[in-house]
Amino acid sequence: MDVINQVNAIETWYDHHKRDLIFRQTKDPYQIWVSEVMAQQTQIKTMLPYYNRWIEQFPTIESLANGHIEQVLMLWHGLGYYSRARNLKKGAEYVMEYYGGTMPHRYDDLLHIPGIGPYIAAAISSIAYDQPITPIDGNVNRVVARFNAMVQSLGSSTFKKKVVETTTQWMNHAHPSVFAQSLMELGALVCTPKNPKCDHCPLNQWCHGQTDPTDYPKKKIKAKVPVYCYKVTIYECDHQIALVKPPYADHLMEGYYRLPMESMVEPVNTSYTIKHIYSHLIWQLYGQTIKVVDKDPSYIWVDIDTLIHDYPLVIAHKKLLKKLYTHS
Numbered sequence: 001m002d003v004i005n006q007v008n009a010i011e012t013w014y015d016h017h018k019r020d021l022i023f024r025q026t027k028d029p030y031q032i033w034v035s036e037v038m039a040q041q042t043q044i045k046t047m048l049p050y051y052n053r054w055i056e057q058f059p060t061i062e063s064l065a066n067g068h069i070e071q072v073l074m075l076w077h078g079l080g081y082y083s084r085a086r087n088l089k090k091g092a093e094y095v096m097e098y099y100g101g102t103m104p105h106r107y108d109d110l111l112h113i114p115g116i117g118p119y120i121a122a123a124i125s126s127i128a129y130d131q132p133i134t135p136i137d138g139n140v141n142r143v144v145a146r147f148n149a150m151v152q153s154l155g156s157s158t159f160k161k162k163v164v165e166t167t168t169q170w171m172n173h174a175h176p177s178v179f180a181q182s183l184m185e186l187g188a189l190v191c192t193p194k195n196p197k198c199d200h201c202p203l204n205q206w207c208h209g210q211t212d213p214t215d216y217p218k219k220k221i222k223a224k225v226p227v228y229c230y231k232v233t234i235y236e237c238d239h240q241i242a243l244v245k246p247p248y249a250d251h252l253m254e255g256y257y258r259l260p261m262e263s264m265v266e267p268v269n270t271s272y273t274i275k276h277i278y279s280h281l282i283w284q285l286y287g288q289t290i291k292v293v294d295k296d297p298s299y300i301w302v303d304i305d306t307l308i309h310d311y312p313l314v315i316a317h318k319k320l321l322k323k324l325y326t327h328s
């Protein structure tokens with residue numbers, strides 16, 4: 001019963017508070033497609049004049065498919081992310097070729113059109129064709145995460161599953177076209193990232209996250225990458241540098257040679273420092289040069305230029321040598 005009441009509350013709220021947006025007044029799948037593509041990465045008030053000009057110039061899929069790419073890009077000029085415009089044109093050509101200019105009705109068929117992903121396919125399916133598929137974007141994720149006070153981190157598979165589960169329950173009792181737009185609008189106007197207006201929210205009597213809404217959705221906590229500090233000694237003799245051979249105790253970059261280095265607990269003041277980031281750890285290197293008269297035979301001695309430009313030396317040490325000898 002609660003689910004039905006929640007859906008009614010959201011749809012009623014939308015009926016009273018929705019913005020007067022021209023692309024919300026159409027059931028034309030092509031126009032919905034264009035509006036959703038434009039609204040990605042662009043604010044609604046910015047995209048509106050572009051949308052109007054676009055629809056005036058390319059009112060149908062056929063007109064877009066037959067239009068010149070220069071004209072398409074010109075109409076997009078100022079919106080950025082031009083691949084969106086190119087994909088719209090490619091998509092229109094695809095619909096002309098495979099569907100005779102009529103957008104397919106099946107969600108799975110929509111996904112085959114260039115530039116249409118799950119979100120836009122769901123927006124077209126629900127808004128144009130009244131199919132119970134919720135378009136899930138950042139706004140919807142936020143509303144659902146707060147509504148359920150979800151502990152799952154944003155983007156995780158358990159998070160996505162819970163959002164789909166909640167929106168599907170709602171959708172099963174909703175008017176799909178109205179509900180899809182209601183949820184988007186609720187996220188954009190009421191359940192905003194900062195300062196959500198919980199007092200005016202149609203979901204507030206059921207919402208579990210309203211005491212601390214900005215705690216949701218939970219961000220993924222990145223594991224802290226350990227930092228290892230090393231003193232690296234550059235022994236130089238006759239324009240050659242001393243190297244040590246693998247294997248190494250840490251087994252990192254085993255096929256590559258290294259300069260002699262030793263672990264440090266505390267950083268020291270040396271002339272050359274380099275920070276090198278590997279996928280799972282960071283090397284903080286402190287270099288010092290020592291000119292020697294005799295070459296210690298326990299090392300391999302290699303010409304400096306060869307080392308810098310053409311030698312299997314670990315990249316972090318190569319960076320250190322470049323800094324020292326080429327000042328780059």
Ligand code: SF4
Nearest residue numbers: 146191198201207213
């Ligand atoms: S009550 Fe507040 S936190 Fe909950 S859905 Fe509404 S605006 Fe978002």
